[in-house]
Amino acid sequence: MSESTPQESFGHLLPPSWTTQVTSWLAEDTPSFDYGGYVVGAAPRTATLYAKSPGILAGRPFFDEVFRQCSCTVTWHIDEGTPLDPSSDPTNKIRVATVEGPTRNLLLGERVALNTLSRCAGIATSTRRLVSALRAAGYDGIVAGTRKTTPGFRLVEKYAMLVGGADSHRVDLSAMVMLKDNHVWSRGSITEAVRSARRAAGFALKIEVEVQSEEEADEAIAAGADVVMLDNFTPEGVQVAARRLKERWAGKRHFLLEVSGGLNIENAASYVGRDIDILSTSSIHQGVPHVDFSLKIDH
Template sequence: MTATAPHPPELPALLVEDQVRAALAEDLGRAGDVTTLATIGPDRQASAVLAAREPGVLAGLTLVQAAFRLIDPTIRFDTPLADGAPLSAGTVIATVSGRARALLSAERVALNYLMHLSGVASLTARFAAEIAHTHARITCTRKTLPGLRGVEKYAVRLGGGSNHRFGLDDAILIKDNHIAVAGGIAPALAAARAYAGHLLRIEIEVDTLDQFREALAAGAEVVLLDNMTPDQLAEAVALNAAHHGLIAGGDYVHAVKRTVLEASGNVALSTVRAIAESGVDFISTSKITMAAPTLDIGLDIAMA
């Protein structure tokens, strides 16, 4: 059976307007863009071209449009692309035209969002490409820049990744410190099940294969395998298959209900392929949000 392709992610302008407004206020300070006000007349018109200077994946157009629109609602923003589009060096992303003052004053905020989020999407795409021959998915974490979690996770999806928790309230993730305080894996899982509603997913983190066996015995639905080697991960996959009466390898992952396995720790472009080939379902890493380099994108202005 052919898997259904996911709908492309969408970032409604309403959800980012307050964030972009705060970024513009931070940049404009107490007196506005004094350089532009001092050197450019109020009626001067200009146009600008946003273009990629290196290959990557486009992300952040909604925020860019909001930056220009909030400075001057009459600014015209035209783009042939949509977020998620592949970029080559020289690809024209958009043209912007209108009052020159508005273009210059919004430029930095617009580029900051576009370069950062395109960088996140581009690095995610590189991770996703490394494991495309497996069933594993690359996923982000809660390690995001403060105030940017929603848009960074949006960029991860554009790059072909998936999202972990958005916050502390949308899933239960029992980590090592929770287990220590709760008195062990089985008591922690029992307490979580007693607390959770039927739609709240429960995941538990383990550091060793012995802990993983405990989690399986306690009926864990999702297990995070932390800082394990590919060989240990493969053994966990085999244990999982045996516990649920499955045959390891092949297409067992889609056969029946079983424990979902997530690998985390020591994830890099150089290691992610071996991790995925162990048979785990998800691979979580903070690198795609916290360590993504910005994508080089330029804005060049010409006088109208």
């Protein structure tokens, strides 16, 4: 295995139960007989993982676990988080890893491992692209993904955001209290919603409130919100509101300002401002292209 890098350390975030997800993926893909496996048998073979399109390598722990459960071993030749550019190679593909094991088992894990790696790398690539664009535009705040993830695949998608250089925001409903319009309408007011949330969450969890106007932001801050999300503001409107809020509450209350709603690689730079602490978006993980990988048995 290659030497550890800071990017690889994200694998240590994964909870003890995460390998059961891989078990369920394999069970879904082969619910009964493996007819192709019967054809090829169990003779030991090696296979090479190739990258065939540009992107960021991400998803090594998941790829490893698929093949571990298939009694195969993986040797990586490229570190997690490394940019891949197949056009730089005469063959238009890059040798990324070698997998060894019984022939049947190599093919048993092939599609599950490739699908996971391709999706994870695609999100990391999209994330890296947006983060780089915002840094180039002078933004040094937090870039975050959202909870609009795929049920059953959230762990992979949130992991990919981290590898790509973004903040994972709240991973699930238990990670932070986010009070959106439906919460506020159901409770009656922002103030009552925040008070109720604080009673349950205590001091350990931050409370974020989604607001539609500067007046609502003032109410959220006065009620004790830790983070205020300016949702679906125009670029010009968010700059004005953020500046006035920070000036008005300077020295009185500490809070973070988050901007969200329709941000993507084309328009995110227009929201950059010194008073904005967080830019969050689902564009880095929803509908993004996959990175193309293939696994070929050596012959």
